[in-house]
Amino acid sequence: MVDVRKVSFGGTAALVTSMGLIVGLDAATTARGVVVGSLLIVGLADNLTDALSVHVYQESEGLPERQALLTTVTNFGARLGVSLSFVAIVALLPTDVAIVVAVGWGLLLLSGMTYLLARSRRVRAGPEILKHAAVAIVVIALSKAIGAWVFAATGGS
Numbered sequence: 001m002v003d004v005r006k007v008s009f010g011g012t013a014a015l016v017t018s019m020g021l022i023v024g025l026d027a028a029t030t031a032r033g034v035v036v037g038s039l040l041i042v043g044l045a046d047n048l049t050d051a052l053s054v055h056v057y058q059e060s061e062g063l064p065e066r067q068a069l070l071t072t073v074t075n076f077g078a079r080l081g082v083s084l085s086f087v088a089i090v091a092l093l094p095t096d097v098a099i100v101v102a103v104g105w106g107l108l109l110l111s112g113m114t115y116l117l118a119r120s121r122r123v124r125a126g127p128e129i130l131k132h133a134a135v136a137i138v139v140i141a142l143s144k145a146i147g148a149w150v151f152a153a154t155g156g157s
Contacts, residue, residue, distance in 0.1 A: 011113055013050060014082035016136045017042060019106040020143035022090060026099055027147030035090050043083030051076035082109065103140065110136055 018039060025035045051072050058068035089102045114132045118125035 011078040011082055012110065012132075014043070014047065014079040015106045015110050015113075016139050017046070018083055018086040019103055019136060020139045022086065022099060022102045023140050024143030024147035026095065027144045028150040029147075032090065032095060036087055039083055039087045039090065043080055043087065047076055047079040047083065050079065107133055107136060 021038055021042060022035060025038055029035075054075050055068055055072040058071060059065075063071075085105065086102055089105060090098045092098075093101055110132055111129045114129045115125045118128045
């Protein structure tokens with residue numbers, strides 16, 4: 001079984017980023033290709049740079065090379081898997097449905113990850129899930145507002 005601590009940073013970042021990107025880009029453009037392309041770019045470029053950052057941090061903390069590499073690969077794999085699940089949702093479903101499904105999927109995964117982390121920390125899961133969901137919802141709302149502003153500022157082009 002995967003240690004949830006090793007995928008929590010990358011998985012959480014990929015979840016919230018993907019939901020914000022889908023909702024924000026939908027508000028800015030209706031081009032499905034733009035959303036899928038953006039998710040793939042984030043899924044690869046941003047995830048690789050974050051994995052590298054985690055790796056460098058762990059090396060600076062004196063972690064053995066093998067342990068730092070394993071965490072780096074696990075982090076990247078979690079982020080890529082999450083990102084690709086959102087790519088599939090956007091690519092396969094009609095846009096209006098994809099947005100609802102993507103946000104629901106993201107909140108479900110975030111809640112599941114939060115639940116597992118809360119159990120491992122021996123704290124109540126409910127308040128933790130609410131906190132994390134609230135932050136994700138703020139990111140989604142801000143992304144939608146930014147997308148709408150970009151759409152209005154550029155005249156929808």
